[in-house]
Amino acid sequence: MSYKNFPMVPRVIFGRGSFNQLNEIIAPKRLNINAPFIYLIDDVFKNEPWLISRISLSYDDKIMYISSKEEPKTSQVDDLVEDIILNTKERPSGIIGIGGGSMLDLAKAVSIMLTNKGKSHEYQGWDLVKNPAIYHIGIPTISGTGAEVSRTTVLTGPEKKLGINSDFTPFDQVILDPELTKDVPKSQWFYTGMDCFIHCVESLNGTYLNAFSKSYGEMAFNMCKDIFLNDNLSTEEAQDNLMMASWHGGMSIVYSQVGVAHAMSYGLSYLLGTKHGIGNCIVFNHLEAFYPEGVKLFKSMVAKHNIELPKGICADLSDTDFDIMIAVALGLEPLWENALGSNWKKIMTPKKLKLLYQKL
Numbered sequence: 001m002s003y004k005n006f007p008m009v010p011r012v013i014f015g016r017g018s019f020n021q022l023n024e025i026i027a028p029k030r031l032n033i034n035a036p037f038i039y040l041i042d043d044v045f046k047n048e049p050w051l052i053s054r055i056s057l058s059y060d061d062k063i064m065y066i067s068s069k070e071e072p073k074t075s076q077v078d079d080l081v082e083d084i085i086l087n088t089k090e091r092p093s094g095i096i097g098i099g100g101g102s103m104l105d106l107a108k109a110v111s112i113m114l115t116n117k118g119k120s121h122e123y124q125g126w127d128l129v130k131n132p133a134i135y136h137i138g139i140p141t142i143s144g145t146g147a148e149v150s151r152t153t154v155l156t157g158p159e160k161k162l163g164i165n166s167d168f169t170p171f172d173q174v175i176l177d178p179e180l181t182k183d184v185p186k187s188q189w190f191y192t193g194m195d196c197f198i199h200c201v202e203s204l205n206g207t208y209l210n211a212f213s214k215s216y217g218e219m220a221f222n223m224c225k226d227i228f229l230n231d232n233l234s235t236e237e238a239q240d241n242l243m244m245a246s247w248h249g250g251m252s253i254v255y256s257q258v259g260v261a262h263a264m265s266y267g268l269s270y271l272l273g274t275k276h277g278i279g280n281c282i283v284f285n286h287l288e289a290f291y292p293e294g295v296k297l298f299k300s301m302v303a304k305h306n307i308e309l310p311k312g313i314c315a316d317l318s319d320t321d322f323d324i325m326i327a328v329a330l331g332l333e334p335l336w337e338n339a340l341g342s343n344w345k346k347i348m349t350p351k352k353l354k355l356l357y358q359k360l
């Protein structure tokens with residue numbers, strides 16, 4: 001048996017107000033005055049001077065505001081890379097992603113594609129990237145996805161929704177400043193937070209589980225229970241803890257995998273554009289057969305926070321639509337193997353999966 005040798009984020013700074021140290025962190029990483037830092041920032045912050053005014057641009061540094069209305073696409077990555085190549089004198093000194101999972105994934109993908117030939121969809125999969133990415137920093141502004149720590153950047157391409165999983169994907173630096181999450185709308189806080197909770201349930205109940213994943217997964221799972229079910233934390237403590245739970249949840253799946261909810265949610269996202277957090281919630285709500293304890297807890301969290309999950313989202317779909325979703329979902333073999341074991345194909349047939357999708 002040979003064990004995988006995973007890279008990790010080599011540098012991380014944590015603390016309320018740590019974002020203020022961004023400028024001093026990047027200064028030594030500037031290659032020269034013609035090699036700018038490019039900021040990819042969620043456009044929700046466009047008119048938010050409390051955040052933007054703390055970024056000091058030098059030389060040709062540039063902020064690109066990007067909408068996270070839709071999740072990152074390979075074509076979007078390719079357009080951004082082309083724009084950067086055409087408008088910079090030299091290859092950038094670094095890419096800095098500021099936002100939720102969408103911006104973090106875009107920053108990772110752009111930094112990879114600036115040093116690798118061709119189109120980003122060619123790298124969707126495992127270990128296809130040849131050259132190291134340029135220096136990239138992730139600064140989450142909403143907690144839950146674990147994208148700040150993971151080895152993947154999830155992209156929707158012409159044929160599939162699949163990550164670029166590679167040793168060059170993880171950030172070189174992460175800044176964890178929980179204060180940046182202060183204005184996240186409640187429903188989004190819940191959906192993205194539940195992404196973390198679901199990562200833990202899927203990891204802790206998977207066949208790939210091992211002590212590495214279990215220790216991180218249990219830590220994040222308990223923090224989520226505390227944040228979403230108990231009333232013992234202050235607002236600040238809850239923000240701090242959710243940011244760390246996201247990190248630990250991400251660490252847990254480094255050495256295991258996610259499961260049924262994620263596989264099905266990828267199918268929804270590919271066909272209907274359903275976003276990751278809410279998509280996971282819509283699916284997970286119906287997975288008591290696979291994750292009885294986790295779903296029970298989830299339902300009490302939904303009730304406690306008065307969250308209205310959308311219903312009937314597959315009501316008007318055609319057979320062809322179902323086939324597309326089923327193909328995307330069943331294509332994610334490691335997720336099913338983790339969830340159901342090596343015989344998973346016998347357990348989760350296309351027919352059974354269709355019945356599950358029809359429940360949503």
Ligand code: NAD
Pocket residue numbers: 042043044068069071072099100101102103105141142143145146147148150151152153154180181182183184185188191192195275276277
């Ligand atoms: P997101 O980045 O799509 O953002 C969700 C919403 O929250 C957006 O409207 C955004 O504008 C808003 N927002 C973010 N920060 C805010 C703030 N501080 N104040 C106010 N509004 C704010 O959401 P997400 O759930 O963090 O990320 C989802 C994406 O992450 C998906 O594309 C998914 O595929 C990806 N993902 C990646 C990984 C990975 O390991 N790479 C893991 C899980 C999910």
Ligand code: ZN
Pocket residue numbers: 145195196199262276280
């Ligand atoms: Zn997820």
